Amino acid sequence: MMTMQLIKKILLLILVVSCVTGCTKVDYTKIDEPAYLRVFNNFNYGFSLGDKDKKVPFLCMIINPTFDAEGKPNGGQIVGDFLDVRDYYAPPYPSHVGSSTSVNNPEYPGKENVLVGPIVNGYDLSSWAQIPSGTHRFVFFYRPKNSVPYFKLDRNLIGDVMKDTTLTLTHHEVYTMHLLQKDYLTKENGVLLRQETFLKQPLSDSLAYVNFYNYSASGFQESSDDIKPEVFKMGQFQYGIKDKMDIFLTIYSDQVSALTDGGRYRFNAIPGYKGKYFASVERNISSAAVASYHSYPVFPNPAENGNVTQSWQMWDFLSPGMNPANKPYHVMDTKTDGNWASLACLNLGLEKPSPHNGAVLPNMLVNIHSGVHNPRTFATVNTIEVINGGVYLTTIQRKYPAPVY
Numbered sequence: 001m002m003t004m005q006l007i008k009k010i011l012l013l014i015l016v017v018s019c020v021t022g023c024t025k026v027d028y029t030k031i032d033e034p035a036y037l038r039v040f041n042n043f044n045y046g047f048s049l050g051d052k053d054k055k056v057p058f059l060c061m062i063i064n065p066t067f068d069a070e071g072k073p074n075g076g077q078i079v080g081d082f083l084d085v086r087d088y089y090a091p092p093y094p095s096h097v098g099s100s101t102s103v104n105n106p107e108y109p110g111k112e113n114v115l116v117g118p119i120v121n122g123y124d125l126s127s128w129a130q131i132p133s134g135t136h137r138f139v140f141f142y143r144p145k146n147s148v149p150y151f152k153l154d155r156n157l158i159g160d161v162m163k164d165t166t167l168t169l170t171h172h173e174v175y176t177m178h179l180l181q182k183d184y185l186t187k188e189n190g191v192l193l194r195q196e197t198f199l200k201q202p203l204s205d206s207l208a209y210v211n212f213y214n215y216s217a218s219g220f221q222e223s224s225d226d227i228k229p230e231v232f233k234m235g236q237f238q239y240g241i242k243d244k245m246d247i248f249l250t251i252y253s254d255q256v257s258a259l260t261d262g263g264r265y266r267f268n269a270i271p272g273y274k275g276k277y278f279a280s281v282e283r284n285i286s287s288a289a290v291a292s293y294h295s296y297p298v299f300p301n302p303a304e305n306g307n308v309t310q311s312w313q314m315w316d317f318l319s320p321g322m323n324p325a326n327k328p329y330h331v332m333d334t335k336t337d338g339n340w341a342s343l344a345c346l347n348l349g350l351e352k353p354s355p356h357n358g359a360v361l362p363n364m365l366v367n368i369h370s371g372v373h374n375p376r377t378f379a380t381v382n383t384i385e386v387i388n389g390g391v392y393l394t395t396i397q398r399k400y401p402a403p404v405y
Contacts, residue, residue, distance in 0.1 A: 030115075031115065031130045031131070033132070033133050034115075034117075034131060034171060034172070035131055035133040035170060035171055035173055035174075035175060036117040036128035036172075036175065037128060037131050037175050038128045038129070038175070038176050038177065039080065039083070039107060039177040039179070040086045040107050040176070040177070040179065041059060041083050041084060041085050041107075042085070042179055042181075042385075042387045042388075043085055043179065043180070043181060044085060044389060044390065054187075055142050055160075056144075057142070057162070058084055058145040059083040059140045059141060059142060059162060060079065060081045060082070060083065060140070060143045060150040061078075061081075061083055061108060062076035062078070062080075062140075062141065063076055063077050063078035063079075063080075063131065063139075064077035064078070065137065065139050071159065072155060073139070073141065073151075073158060074151065075151070077136075078131060079150070080105070080112060081103075081105075081143075081149055082104050082105045082143075082147075083105055083107075083140075084104040085106075086106050086107055087107075088234075088361060088391070089361050089362050089395075090106075090107060090392070090394040090395065091127075091362075092124060092397030093124070093126060093127065093397070094109065094110065094111075094116065094126050094127055102147075103147045108129065114130070116128060116130060117129070117130060119399050120174075120199050121199045122205075122399050123198065123199045123381075124396070124398070124399055125174065128174060131169065133169050133170055133171035133172075133173075134169065135168045136166070136169065137164070137165075137166050138163075138167060138191070139161060139163070139165075140162045140163045140164075140179060141160055141161055142161075143157065143160075162179075163190070163191055165191050167191075170195075173195055173196075174195070174196040174198075175193055176193075176394075177191065177194075179191055180217070180285065180387060181388065182218065182285055183218045183219060184218065184219040184223055185219045185223065192215065192288050193288055194288045194290060195290070197290045198293070198396060203293065204295070205379065206297070206379060207296065207379055208295060208364050208365060208380060208381075209294065209295050209381045209382065210293065210295075210296075210364065210382040210384060211279075211291040211293045211294065211382075211383055211384075212247060212279055212281040212291055212383075212385075212386075213281065213291055213383070213384070213385045214241065214243070214245070214284065214385075214386045214387075215283075215284075215386070216240060216241075216388050217388055218285070220389075221240030221242065222240075225239055228389055229389045234359045234389055234390050235334065235341065235342065235343075235357050235360075236334055236335075236341035236358060237343070237358075237359050237386060237390060237391045238334075238389040239334075239336075239338065239389070241317055241338050241339075241341050242319050242338045243282060243283040244280065244281075244282045244319075244320060245280065245317040246277060246279075246318050246319075246320055246322070246323075247277075247279045247280065247281060247315060247318075248277055248315070248316040248318065248323060249273060249275075249278040249296060249315060249316075250269050250273060250275055250276070250313070250316070250324070251269065251270045251273040251296065251299065251311050252265050252268055252312055252313075252314065253269075253299070253310070253311055254268065254310040254312075255312050255346045255347060255363075256310070258312065258344070258346055258354070260354065265353055270299055270311065273296065274324075275324035278294055279292075279294045281317075281386070296313075298365060298377060298379050299311050307373045307376045307377065308367060308376055308377045312346035312365075313344075313346075313363070313364055314342065314343070315342065315344075317340065317341045317342070317343075317386075318339065319338075319339040319340070322340065327339075327340050331356055331357060331358075332356075332357045341358065341359070341386075342358030343358055343359045343360075343361060343391055344356060344360045344361075345360075345364050346360070346363050347362055359391050362395070364380055364393075364395065365377050365378070365379065365380065366378045366380055368400065370401050370402070370403055371401045371402075372404045376400075378397070378398065378400050380396060380397055380398070381395075381396040382394065382395050382396070
């Protein structure tokens with residue numbers, strides 16, 4: 001039989017545990033008819049002398065804001081604070097996974113502790129936030145680049161509007177919102193809301209898919225290179241590409257040789273996928289239409305029982321009339337007058353292939369422990385967006401079987 005002293009100790013322990021768990025528990029409000037929203041801040045800043053007079057695009061997003069008697073925002077239905085410029089890679093899981101302790105958020109919801117999307121038609125929507133469907137007012141406010149929450153800033157720092165717009169979101173639809181520059185010379189800003197369709201299309205699990213957008217500002221590519229942002233890791237993309245480009249795909253069979261001396265990777269392209277015409281893209285910042293998806297095989301390695309591949313993708317963007325065989329540029333050329341830009345997608349520390357002077361982003365294929373296979377390769381659905389001096393990759397992941405240990 002327990003003594004009264006022991007019972008008191010047990011009750012005290014239960015009380016302490018309850019207090020601790022109570023402090024960390026997040027109560028989410030159920031949303032009956034949600035829409036799913038993801039927001040990217042596509043502005044670059046701080047890379048050139050021409051930026052010294054620009055407002056830093058570090059933002060606070062408030063959906064359906066409320067205002068005090070002086071017209072200052074004092075709350076809102078949804079607040080997405082510390083919205084920083086986006087990362088060049090948006091992975092197929094929420095941005096807070098493995099992220100730093102900084103409050104800066106590379107997207108919304110990103111690090112926000114909010115109710116996220118579920119698995120829908122086999123697609124993981126955990127990188128999209130659930131918000132009530134309907135018509136909403138979205139206001140984006142400039143804020144100083146510090147760690148002070150927006151409503152705790154000095155009052156003179158609150159209320160500086162970058163963009164104020166009203167948009168309607170339909171329930172159970174998936175939306176990607178882009179904040180971007182519409183005109184490079186006048187500095188006009190805009191918002192583009194794209195209603196995604198990938199989860200409604202009959203896409204095969206055995207193929208990888210990708211679509212392309214050029215959301216660059218009017219006048220960016222034509223402007224002087226001296227006033228453009230210097231984003232050297234973006235290779236030829238940092239100077240912009242022409243308004244219309246053809247895209248060619250080369251698939252290489254392994255990633256190891258990509259980094260070896262002599263550029264041996266150029267000789268191990270998979271037959272039928274060496275400089276293969278794949279798609280075209282035209283600059284368009286006035287339409288939110290979804291671009292067509294194009295597919296390519298995963299090419300699993302027979303030596304790995306068909307469960308995994310080390311293949312990777314090289315994308316060449318070329319002006320119409322050019323192709324990888326006849327382009328008048330060398331692999332180490334950076335300035336190509338917007339006629340050529342290359343992007344390598346591989347997973348070896350995001351190092352540049354040798355020799356190669358293009359942009360480098362992660363592989364579009366996901367290798368992960370699933371079932372009894374560690375790793376196993378899965379195809380994904382991807383979006384490549386060219387925006388001013390950068391090229392961005394967003395990867396969407398299908399649901400896969402949990403690992404078996």
